[in-house]
Amino acid sequence: MRRRDASWATGRILIAATDRAFRRDLRELLERLGLSAVAADDAARALRAADRWPPDLLIVDAREGPEAVAALQQALGERPALAETPVLAVVPSGRADAASQSVDAGATDVVPVPFQPTVLERRVRSLIESSRDRLELGRCRERLESIQRIARIATWSADAEGSEFQGAREFRPLLGLDPAPGPVSRKLLLSRVHLEDRQTLETRLQKSAEAGEGFGLDTRIQPGDGLERILHWQGEPLGEDGRITGVLQDITERKRAEEQIRLLSHRDGLTGLTNRRAFMQRLAGAVDMARRHQRSLALLVANLDNFKRVNDTHGHVFGDRVLQGVAERFDRCLRQTDLVVHNDDSEVVECNDVSRLGGDEFTLLLTEIARPQDAARVAGRLIESLREPFQLDGHEVIIGASMGITVFPDDGDDVDALLRNADAAMCQAKSEGRNNYQFFTAAMKTDSTRRFELEEKLCRAFENHELQVYYQPQVDMETGCITGVEALLRWSDPEFGAISPAEFIPIAEGAGLIKPIGEWVLRTACWQAKAWREEGVPPLRLAVNISPHHFEDGHLVEALNQVLWDTGLDAGQVELEITENVLMGDEDEVISILQQLKDTGVSISLDDFGTGYSSLSYLKRFPVDAVKIDRSFVRDIPLDPDDEAITAAIISMAKALRLRVVAEGVETEQQREFLRARGCDEIQGYIFSPPVAPIVVAEVARHRPPR
Ligand code: C2E
Ligand code: MG
Ligand code: MG
Numbered sequence: 001m002r003r004r005d006a007s008w009a010t011g012r013i014l015i016a017a018t019d020r021a022f023r024r025d026l027r028e029l030l031e032r033l034g035l036s037a038v039a040a041d042d043a044a045r046a047l048r049a050a051d052r053w054p055p056d057l058l059i060v061d062a063r064e065g066p067e068a069v070a071a072l073q074q075a076l077g078e079r080p081a082l083a084e085t086p087v088l089a090v091v092p093s094g095r096a097d098a099a100s101q102s103v104d105a106g107a108t109d110v111v112p113v114p115f116q117p118t119v120l121e122r123r124v125r126s127l128i129e130s131s132r133d134r135l136e137l138g139r140c141r142e143r144l145e146s147i148q149r150i151a152r153i154a155t156w157s158a159d160a161e162g163s164e165f166q167g168a169r170e171f172r173p174l175l176g177l178d179p180a181p182g183p184v185s186r187k188l189l190l191s192r193v194h195l196e197d198r199q200t201l202e203t204r205l206q207k208s209a210e211a212g213e214g215f216g217l218d219t220r221i222q223p224g225d226g227l228e229r230i231l232h233w234q235g236e237p238l239g240e241d242g243r244i245t246g247v248l249q250d251i252t253e254r255k256r257a258e259e260q261i262r263l264l265s266h267r268d269g270l271t272g273l274t275n276r277r278a279f280m281q282r283l284a285g286a287v288d289m290a291r292r293h294q295r296s297l298a299l300l301v302a303n304l305d306n307f308k309r310v311n312d313t314h315g316h317v318f319g320d321r322v323l324q325g326v327a328e329r330f331d332r333c334l335r336q337t338d339l340v341v342h343n344d345d346s347e348v349v350e351c352n353d354v355s356r357l358g359g360d361e362f363t364l365l366l367t368e369i370a371r372p373q374d375a376a377r378v379a380g381r382l383i384e385s386l387r388e389p390f391q392l393d394g395h396e397v398i399i400g401a402s403m404g405i406t407v408f409p410d411d412g413d414d415v416d417a418l419l420r421n422a423d424a425a426m427c428q429a430k431s432e433g434r435n436n437y438q439f440f441t442a443a444m445k446t447d448s449t450r451r452f453e454l455e456e457k458l459c460r461a462f463e464n465h466e467l468q469v470y471y472q473p474q475v476d477m478e479t480g481c482i483t484g485v486e487a488l489l490r491w492s493d494p495e496f497g498a499i500s501p502a503e504f505i506p507i508a509e510g511a512g513l514i515k516p517i518g519e520w521v522l523r524t525a526c527w528q529a530k531a532w533r534e535e536g537v538p539p540l541r542l543a544v545n546i547s548p549h550h551f552e553d554g555h556l557v558e559a560l561n562q563v564l565w566d567t568g569l570d571a572g573q574v575e576l577e578i579t580e581n582v583l584m585g586d587e588d589e590v591i592s593i594l595q596q597l598k599d600t601g602v603s604i605s606l607d608d609f610g611t612g613y614s615s616l617s618y619l620k621r622f623p624v625d626a627v628k629i630d631r632s633f634v635r636d637i638p639l640d641p642d643d644e645a646i647t648a649a650i651i652s653m654a655k656a657l658r659l660r661v662v663a664e665g666v667e668t669e670q671q672r673e674f675l676r677a678r679g680c681d682e683i684q685g686y687i688f689s690p691p692v693a694p695i696v697v698a699e700v701a702r703h704r705p706p707r
Contacts, residue, residue, distance in 0.1 A: 010036075011035055011036075012035075012036055012038070012053060012054070012056050013035055013037040013056065013057045013058075013124065014046050014049060014050055014053070014055040014057070014059070015037055015039040015040070015058075015059045015061075016039075016040055016042060016045075016046035016058065016059070016061065016068070016072055017039065017041065017060070017061030018042060019063075020041070022090075023039040023061075026059065026090075029115060029120065032117075033117070033124070037059075038053060042071070043068070043071045043074075043075045046058065046072070046075075047072075047079060047082065050079070050082055051079070054082070054085075055085060056085070056086075056131050057085065057086055057087075057127050057128050057131065058072065058076075058085055058086070058087045059087075059088045059111075059124075060072045060087060060088070060089050060107070062089040062091050062098065062102045063091065063113060065098070066102045066104065069087065069106055070106065072106075073087070073105065073106035084131065084134055084135065084138070085131065086127040086128075086130070087106060087107045087108050088109050088110070088123060088127055089102035089107035089109075089110045089111075090110070090111055090112075090113055091110045091111070092112065092113060093112035093113060093114060094112070095112075098110075109126075111123045144168075145169050148169070148170045149169070149170050151249065152170065152249060152250035153170065153174075153247055153249040153250070154167050154168040154171035154174055154247065155167065155168045155245070155246070155247050155248075156171050156246055157243050157244065157246070158186075158205065158235075158243065159242075159243055160241060160242030160243060160244075162186055162206065162244065163185065163186045164183045164184070164185060164186065165189055166183050166184075167184065167248070169181075171184070172184060174249075174250055175189060175192045175221065175231075176192055177192070190202065191222075193222070194219060194220035194222055194228070195222075196220075197217075197219035197220055198219075200219070201217060201219050201233065204217050205244065208235055208236070208244050209242055209244060214234075215233070215234070215235050215236075216232065216233065216235075217232070217233045218230055218251065218255075219231055219233065228252075229252040230251050230252045231248055231251070232249045232250075232251045233247075233248055234248075234249075265278075268327075268355070268356040270320055270323060270356070271356050272327070273331065273353065273354055273355050273356045274353050274354075274355035276356070276357045276358055278355065279363060279365070280415065282355075282365060283299065283415050283418070283419075284415050286365055286367050287408060287413075287414065287418070289367075290367065290408055290409070291409070295368060296368075296407060296408060296410075297365065297367045297407070298365075298366040298372065298375035298405055298407045299363065299364075299365055299406045299407075299408070299422050300363065300366065300375060300378065300379055300403055300404070301357070301361065301363050301404045301419070301423055301425075302330075302363065302364070302401045302402070302426070303361050303401065303402050303426050303430070304326060304360035304399055304400070305400040305401060305402055305430070305434040306399065306400075306434075307322070307359075310322055310397060310399065314393075314395065314397075318392060318393065318395075322392065322399060323356075325390045326399065326401075327362070329385040329386060330354040330362060330382055331353070331354055332385070333382055334353070334354060334378075362401075363422075364378065364382075369407070372405070372439060375405045375407065376405065379403045379405060380437070382403065383401060386399060400434055400435030401435065402426055402430045402434050402435065402437070402438075403425075403429055403436070403437035404422045404423060404426030404428065404429055404438055404439075405422065405425060405437060405438070405440065406418045406419075406422040406425060406439075406440045407439070407440075411440045412440075417449075420446055420449065421440040421444070421445070422440060423446070424444040424446050425438045425439060425440040426438070427444075442495050442496050443496070443497070451507060454496070454499065454504060454507050455510070457493055457495075457496070458504055458507060458511070458513065459511065462517055462520075466491065466492075467490070467491050467520070468490040468491070468693075469490065469521055469524050469525055469694075470487075470488050470489075470490045470691035470692055471487055471488070471525075471528070471694060472488055472684055472690065472691035472692070473485050473684070473697065473700060473701075474541070474543070474662055474682045474684045475682060475688045476681070476682055477675065477680055477681055477682055477683060478676075482540060482701050483541055483682055484540050484541030484543055484575070484682075485540055485542060485543065486543040486544075486545070486684060486691075487525035487528075487543065487545070488501065488545070488691045489501045489505070489517070489521060490691070505547065509547055509549045514549045515555075518546060518547055519559050519563075521545075522544050522559065522560065523566070525542055525544050526542065526563050526569045526574065527567050528542075529569055529573060530567045530568065530569050532697070532701070533569075537697075537701045538701055538702075539570075539573060540573070540697075541574075541603075542569075542573055542574050543577050543605065544575070544576055545577045545607065546576045546582075548578070548579060548581055548582045551578055551582050551593065552582075552585065556597070557593065557596045557597055557600065560597065560600055564601075570601075571600050571602050572601050572602075572603075574601075574602040574603070575602060575605050575625070575626065576597060576602055576603075577605050577606075577607040577628065578604060578605075579606070580608070580611070583606075587621070591622060591623070594622055595623060603625040603626065604623065604624045604625055604626075605624065605626035605662070606618075606619070606624050606628065607628045608628065608630040608664075609627045609650060610629060610632075610633055610646060610650055619654065619659065620657065624659065625659065625660060626659055626660035626661070626662060627650065627654045627660070627662070628662045628684075629647055629651070629662070629663045629664060630664060631664045632665075633646050633647045633650075634647065634663050634665045634685070635667075637671045637675075638670050638671075638674060647663070647674070647675070647678065648678045651675070651678045651679055651680050652678070652679070655679055660681050661679075661680045661681050662681065662682040662683065662684055663675045663680050666688075667685055667686045667687050671685075671687070
């Protein structure tokens with residue numbers, strides 16, 4: 001209330017009265033109420049004053065009759081700016097007829113004389129306030145209309161049947177109709193809407209009226225100016241009469257902007273090629289389709305060779321231009337008609353656009369391929385397209401690309417696997433000397449995936465008895481006779497082929513499988529040795545590898561005893577191979593386990609000697625019987641004098657401690673001769689035999705010395 005009080009009190013009042021005393025008295029009275037008033041002696045003059053001083057209220061002296069009101073109204077009629085100004089007629093007290101005549105003549109309200117200040121104040125106040133409210137409302141409406149015009153939005157309402165539409169000023173122009181006021185019939189309205197959208201709009205309007213549901217809908221409108229526009233309708237049934245009220249907005253620009261943004265967000269800013277996001281979507285869609293229709297598709301990932309060097313030498317701006325150049329060549333190459341690849345049955349392979357995954361990595365999707373060679377042909381063309389050097393800023397740059405290809409579904413049945421494997425194939429291409437392409441093969445699987453898959457497969461292979469034990473002979477250096485064999489695990493997987501124990505033993509260790517597998521090897525090898533004996537094969541020492549995990553397990557001694565008991569094999573025939581890192585544990589405990597093992601009658605050898613923390617003190621402190629010189633030292637004899645020196649030192653050290661020395665990985669006569677000359681006791685290596693199946697061992701052992 002207070003706010004309104006303050007506001008009305010600043011109101012301006014114009015008095016029109018011929019009676020001078022009346023004018024003066026009224027003005028004084030109003031001023032006492034805190035209002036400003038200007039007085040004129042007739043209507044015409046009063047309004048001339050109003051032009052300079054627009055009033056909030058006109059007070060006219062109608063004591064003599066309603067003519068004064070009528071005269072004022074007539075003068076007001078010529079001044080549209082004042083048309084809304086309220087008129088208060090002063091009438092004689094107790095004359096109801098005079099009051100109603102004044103109202104009929106156009107007065108907004110009447111006030112009796114003699115004045116009662118409170119009555120006068122209340123009338124003046126209420127008229128000024130409502131006049132101001134009306135003015136404000138008018139201004140709001142105008143503002144709203146201009147906002148609606150600018151935003152190309154209009155409010156509308158339709159009767160419950162949807163047969164007639166009333167709209168704000170913009171409504172008709174939005175529909176491409178002339179702006180004349182008046183309702184729009186349903187027929188006319190629908191005739192403006194695009195033929196294909198008409199039915200939907202009609203249905204939505206109808207449903208909205210029937211079910212009382214709001215709706216939102218985009219429709220195109222028939223181009224009047226040749227440019228199709230998109231209008232968004234939002235409607236809601238408001239009120240009990242079922243009228244639908246809503247807004248209509250021209251969203252053409254927004255839609256175009258959205259489309260533009262969508263396009264830009266799918267493009268790589270530097271090269272204009274499809275970007276990673278769009279490519280990933282496309283790939284996902286293509287994989288889905290291929291899966292559904294049981295088709296094949298190929299994914300090609302290309303990485304530029306030595307691009308980093310170009311960047312480092314010439315700077316990033318130059319590097320960017322090289323990338324643009326490559327993109328252009330790839331793109332052109334794919335657009336050339338002769339690149340459309342035909343399969344033998346003349347089916348066309350669809351080459352999609354090249355995309356840039358980021359950095360110097362490009363990718364290409366080939367759908368509908370019948371054979372992987374189709375992808376190879378495309379890769380070949382892309383490589384060929386880079387043959388010509390780039391001429392940039394007076395520099396000649398030659399850039400190649402290494403490419404990896406994966407084929408769905410053989411190499412991966414989802415987006416991730418395909419991309420990962422294409423990457424692995426691309427890396428292989430790099431290591432094959434760059435500027436070439438490679439197809440993905442199972443052997444290229446990235447470490448983590450491969451490891452994960454191998455773990456699962458190994459578990460199953462072990463349960464299904466698919467592991468095998470091979471035996472590699474160890475030969476006496478002087479006599480050339482077999483003295484023993486080392487049991488070595490073998491595993492061949494249908495998908496991955498032969499997998500080296502160097503790869504799967506660590507996996508078994510990580511997966512907690514090494515103990516059961518290790519025990520199985522021990523048991524299998526011991527049964528084998530027993531079987532050889534029964535077949536009449538001369539006794540051979542049987543070396544079995546024991547993983548550090550198995551060694552620390554605590555049940556090894558027990559398991560060993562059990563196996564020896566079950567097989568009845570002479571414990572003296574068995575040698576356990578442990579590695580140096582086993583000895584790194586708690587010394588007393590390690591010695592205690594070793595002693596318990598030795599108490600069963602088996603011997604202990606230190607495998608891969610020289611690769612760990614090889615120290616003479618180990619050999620002295622721990623109860624071991626033999627040392628196996630690691631293959632890595634033997635391999636480079638006689639090329640590497642250091643390896644020769646180490647090997648010679650290990651031999652003499654072991655000899656001094658009266659340990660048997662076995663050299664692993666002996667492949668050449670020179671190596672054997674070197675080892676023999678240094679006093680090595682035994683050799684194990686391809687020079688004599690690789691690890692072989694048990695039946696071969698029996699053959700060889702029966703006919704010893706073999707050479
Ligand atoms: P290791 O115990 O040092 O076995 C010797 C490795 O050298 C074997 O590899 C053998 O095939 C290889 N080798 C022998 N002579 C030559 C040669 O002249 N040239 C070349 N290039 N290599 C030769 P393999 O069978 O691949 O086994 C690798 C490693 O896997 C073994 O090294 C051993 O540490 C582990 N391993 C194998 N079987 C078992 C097992 O049953 N239990 C445990 N815990 N580990 C095992
Ligand atoms: Mg070994
Ligand atoms: Mg070894």
